[in-house]
Amino acid sequence: MADRIRVLIVDDIPETRDHLTKLLGFESDIEVVGAAASGAEAIEIAGGLAPDVILMDINMPDMDGITATEHLASRAPNAAVVMMSVQGEADYLRRSMLAGAREFLVKPFSSDELTASIRQVYVREQEKASRLVAAPHPSAPRSGAVTDEPGQVVAVFSPKGGVGRTTLAVNLAVAAATELGKRVVLMDGSFQFGDVGVLLNLNPKNKSIADLVPELEAGVLESVDTFVITHSSGVRVLLAPPSPETAELLTPSGVKRVIEALRATSDLVIVDCSAFFNDTTLAILDAADVILTLLTLEITSIKNMRLFLEVADQLGYAEGKVVLVMNRADSTLGIRISDVEHSIGRKVDHSIVSDGRSVVYALNRGVPFFLSNREAQVSQDVLSLATAIVGEPGAEPALDARKASKQKSLFAWR
Ligand SMILES: Nc1ncnc2c1ncn2[C@@H]1O[C@H](COP(=O)(O)OP(=O)(O)OP(=O)(O)O)[C@@H](O)[C@H]1O
Ligand SMILES: [Mg+2]
Secondary structure, X not given: OOOOEEEEEEOOOHHHHHHHHHHHHOOOOEEEEEEEOOHHHHHHHHHHHOOOEEEEEOOOOOOOHHHHHHHHHHHOOOOEEEEEXXXXXXXXXXXXXXXXXXXXXXXXXXXXXXXXXXXXHHXXXXXXXXXXXXXXXXXXXXXXXXXXXXXXXXXXXXXXXXXXXXXXXXXXXXXXXXXXXXXXXXXXXXXXXXXXXXXXXXOXXXXXXHHHHHHHHHOOOOOXXXXXXXXXXXXXXXXXXXXXXXXOOOOHHHXXXXXXXXXXXXXXXXXXXXXXXXXXXXXXXXXXXXXXXXXXXXXXXXXXXXXXXXXXHHOOOOOXXXXXXXXXXXXXXXXXXXXXXXXXXXXXXXXXXXXXXXXXXXXXXXXXXXXXXXXXXXXXXXXXXXXXXXOOXXXXXXXXXHHOOOOOXXXXXX
């Protein structure tokens, strides 16, 4: 058969290798092309075998599965790793995903679970490959490159806290980078209490927007890239200051200049905003091409949204700049989306389902749910939204308010 899924098995225990080989031998669409007894052996033979999927044991004596997966990213970039681990090793999930594994199987697993995982990652990788072929810059470097056209700036905002801004900003960024082939920068614009670093498990020393303050004060801005960290998904991240006091040193004009610098080297800048209407938040909203405004099915969220829409109107934001996103849209709390639309006088543009299990699991492990639970409806909703913003690969951005009529600047009076 022409299109059999080529599988390489990596496990230090000979019986496990034999068992897995036998199990997969029953599947007509799967072919075991090789077996390796160690991470080092896998790295050596993977290039020549061109597997589609690598079944990798996490615990091996000479080189563990996580280190081997990291090396394989360059040796066999087209192979998707499915990590196998015994129960009770939850932290391994996070580390495996960060190393580049596409799926995680907890032992003991059934043969159905095994073959379903192999088929799922295979199909997903094929889809991704075909999308990237259609994309305009499939092999363009994801960082540091200067694009011809400045990127699109998307602010993720809500006039009420705790409605899911950071969750959405992080997963949108990952979806646009991994599935839509975009060069994405995620900026934590919640300067006082930013959570982006927590959701992505990034905690570097001396790498945040606060480190740019001296340059901003001196009127030069040269080292933005120095303070941007690259997450394993390819998303580049500019974190919030480590302490709330430092946040006060950031001025609206400084923040705008940082955003302009970031958009010059990316396709998409996503900014996670604070819910406070302070001058730096307003500077971000002003600089944004699209404001994804999040609301939930709660009376307070709806009341604040009505006020915000009035303000946005007074500010003369171009039509289409404010995009309404209902988070946890399927919550059954007695209020329906149609009630909300009636109350605020406009349609909700996009919806994201509620999925506490995937979202909190991801949060506690520092791996975005878009990476750890790609099949979940909440991930599909995020991908639809990302596609609506940046367009299908190769297409013009769908929600591009830059082409709309000139906006009135919030800071026109300065
Ligand atoms: N679609 C969803 N389904 C289930 N839970 C969700 C969803 N979106 C967000 N949450 C949960 O809601 C809580 C708030 O989310 P998040 O921190 O992203 O909101 P925020 O608007 O950034 O809050 P803050 O005001 O603290 O910055 C978190 O516990 C998160 O896991
Ligand atoms: Mg937040």
